Amino acid sequence: MSSNNGSALMKPLRDVGIVGYGAYVPRYRLPAREVARVWSGRDAELPIKEKAVAGLDEDTATMSIEAARNALARAGIDPKRIRAVWVGSESHPYAVKPTSTIVAEALDIVPLTQAADWEFACKAGTEAMQAAIAFVGSGMADYALSIGMDTAQGRPGDALEYTAAAGGAAILLGPAEESLARIEASLSYVTDTPDFWRRAHAHYPSHGQRFTGEPAYFHHVTSAAEMMLEGMQRDPADYRYVVLHQPNTKFPQRAAKQLGFRKEQFETGLLVPVIGNTYAGSSLIGLTAVLDEAQPGDRVLVVSFGSGAGSDAFSLEITDAIVDARRRALTTRDYIARRVEIDYATYARFRGKMLMK
Amino acid sequence: MSVARSWRTRRQRYSLVGERCEYCQNAIFPPRDVCPHCAEPAQKEYTMSGRGTVYSYTTVYDPPAGFEAYAPYPVALVKLDEGPMVTAQLTDVGADDVRIGMPVEMVTRKLSEQGDEGIIQYSYKFRPRWEQQAVAA
Ligand SMILES: [Zn+2]
Numbered sequence: 001m002s003s004n005n006g007s008a009l010m011k012p013l014r015d016v017g018i019v020g021y022g023a024y025v026p027r028y029r030l031p032a033r034e035v036a037r038v039w040s041g042r043d044a045e046l047p048i049k050e051k052a053v054a055g056l057d058e059d060t061a062t063m064s065i066e067a068a069r070n071a072l073a074r075a076g077i078d079p080k081r082i083r084a085v086w087v088g089s090e091s092h093p094y095a096v097k098p099t100s101t102i103v104a105e106a107l108d109i110v111p112l113t114q115a116a117d118w119e120f121a122c123k124a125g126t127e128a129m130q131a132a133i134a135f136v137g138s139g140m141a142d143y144a145l146s147i148g149m150d151t152a153q154g155r156p157g158d159a160l161e162y163t164a165a166a167g168g169a170a171i172l173l174g175p176a177e178e179s180l181a182r183i184e185a186s187l188s189y190v191t192d193t194p195d196f197w198r199r200a201h202a203h204y205p206s207h208g209q210r211f212t213g214e215p216a217y218f219h220h221v222t223s224a225a226e227m228m229l230e231g232m233q234r235d236p237a238d239y240r241y242v243v244l245h246q247p248n249t250k251f252p253q254r255a256a257k258q259l260g261f262r263k264e265q266f267e268t269g270l271l272v273p274v275i276g277n278t279y280a281g282s283s284l285i286g287l288t289a290v291l292d293e294a295q296p297g298d299r300v301l302v303v304s305f306g307s308g309a310g311s312d313a314f315s316l317e318i319t320d321a322i323v324d325a326r327r328r329a330l331t332t333r334d335y336i337a338r339r340v341e342i343d344y345a346t347y348a349r350f351r352g353k354m355l356m357k
Numbered sequence: 358m359s360v361a362r363s364w365r366t367r368r369q370r371y372s373l374v375g376e377r378c379e380y381c382q383n384a385i386f387p388p389r390d391v392c393p394h395c396a397e398p399a400q401k402e403y404t405m406s407g408r409g410t411v412y413s414y415t416t417v418y419d420p421p422a423g424f425e426a427y428a429p430y431p432v433a434l435v436k437l438d439e440g441p442m443v444t445a446q447l448t449d450v451g452a453d454d455v456r457i458g459m460p461v462e463m464v465t466r467k468l469s470e471q472g473d474e475g476i477i478q479y480s481y482k483f484r485p486r487w488e489q490q491a492v493a494a
Contacts, residue, residue: 027449056426057448057466061479065371065465093477102479106371106465108404330487 009185009231010130012137017179018316019077019143020172020325022070023288024063025275025335028053030347032162038344039157047248051165051276053342054151056350058166060089061102064149067170068107070329071145074180075172079107082172083141084114084132088124088280089168090198091151092117103147114144121196122245123306124148125168125280130312132173133183143174150279153351155204163248163272167335168281169288180322181291181300183314185232189224190310197308207307213251216309221245221255224311225303229259232315236260240298243269243286245305247277268293274336280306289332294318358469360476370480371465373407375441376400384439407463409437409483416452423469423478431455435483449484460486 004010030053032046054063064087072079085104092099100115114135118124125148132144149168154160176182195216198205221244229235236242242261244252249272256266269286278285283304290300300316342350358366366387368374375386381395386405391398414433417424424430431447433455447455448466461483468480 055449055466057446057468057482059467059477061477062464062466102371105367106479108368108372108374334487 007231008187008227010187011185012133014137014139015176015182016133016137016173017176017182017319018171018291019174019179020071020073020075021169021180021288021291022067022072022074022329023167023169023285023332023335024067024070024149025052025167025285025332025338026054026058026063027338027340028055028342028350029339030342030344034344034347035162039161047159047162047250048276049273050341051163052167052278053347053350054166058151059093060087060091060149060151061093061099063151063166063168064099064103064147064170065106067149067168068103068145068147071170071172072107073329074325075143075174076328077143077174079109080112082109082113082143082145084135084144085109085147086114086116086118086128086131086145087147087149088118088120088126088128089148089150090119090121090124090279091153109145120310121306121308122247122277122279122282123304123310123312125284126302126304126312126314127306129171129173129284129314130186130188132171133186136173136175143172146171146173148280148282148284150281152277152279153204158204160205160207163277165276165278167275167278167285169284169332171284171287178321179319180325181294181316181318184299184317185228186312186314187224187228187231188310188312189220189227191220193220193307193309195307195309216307217245217247217251217305218255218258220309220311221303221305222259224313225259225301228301228303228313228315236265238299239265239301241268241290241294241300242266243283243290243300243302245283245303245311246270246272246286247282247305249273271332271336285332291318291322292326292331292333294322296320296322358478363476363478370468370478373405373437373463373481375403375405377403384437384441386437386439386441386443405437405439405441405463407481408486409435409443409461411447411455411457411459411461412436412442413457414447414455423471433461433483435461443481446482447484448482454485462486
């Protein structure tokens, strides 16, 4: 078929789409005002309303399993036909021993499958999705499962503690003709930018303050989005929905407006005010909230961001299959509505926050 | 649980993989060599739906090693819709909110950790069935 011809856009040899999707958000919520009460003792400007916190018996593996079960319920395929289980996260339970084999075993996908953990800060999940598109698009597999999931942690008292949250989504890729959303094109845009990092033996991440905004988040997200629009010869108005990586409430809103999108286009997938920044899960769980509501024919633009730094962009078109598929599992809003508020002391116990560095 | 035993039982622990007897059709969990209902040997693999009800329960205040962080926590005898009875921890529910007859569903969760350097055990637990869960306004 066609070669890429040096275009910024990536398109596989055979057409690929999303055949199943599923979200997971744990039930506990830590209000940002509670973090402010403990650390600043005054009314600081709060970056979100509240964030989702994992229970004591939850981690990236268990949350991935539930999200993937939802994705499989929607796809209705035999799990043995899945040839890749790829989990993107910066909070894998083990430093050495894949999360993906645990997920593959629990979903009865083993043994004839690829299994690997992906890392690229907050875009590890979309990185896995790019690879899954290629895996199906090349014909090496009929189905490939990509997951973005995190139980993110901030150093006690650090700005990130308000937003670092738990949750994410599983996206099952398959042949476009069976899909609920067709992948029209994708692209990846990366540079070496020192905005955020965590060294191998450190518990908490560090960030280069002056790098987090303009040169990191805004540059990569808007460049990837603009190049996608240009490559597709489209305007923002051609998309019914846009989902951007959401580290806080302000950044994605400002980036979306800067690109020419209106509130009606970004509010459905903007979940950070009520669940926090789910890192590798952030843009993908925003996408699941959109898939829960989108209509056949709607177009969706998704742009992730990962520190270090880079963005993946995906242009999607919703198909008729969405209508039946979305009923077969819990929606993202179902998970968001299940909510038990906790105080800082309970949070500290859940997250084992005795370590100050 | 030893690493070897944990590995051998992983499928039943992660996703309630049991058996269904080819002779008397009863569901069997955990899997075993001989059907407990009719004593016939050959069994067919069968994955339980994960839905059931609380048959009885207790609260553990003095937990065994590896479970200290969770105490106090509820443990229940759950009667699966397919018939078998399993003992399991309940999760996503306070000890005070459990009652006999409560509909529950299986989730895969962290069971215990062998210290900071050992293996993490994952296993089935049960939570209140979704429609029963607390949803705050
Ligand atoms: Zn029998």
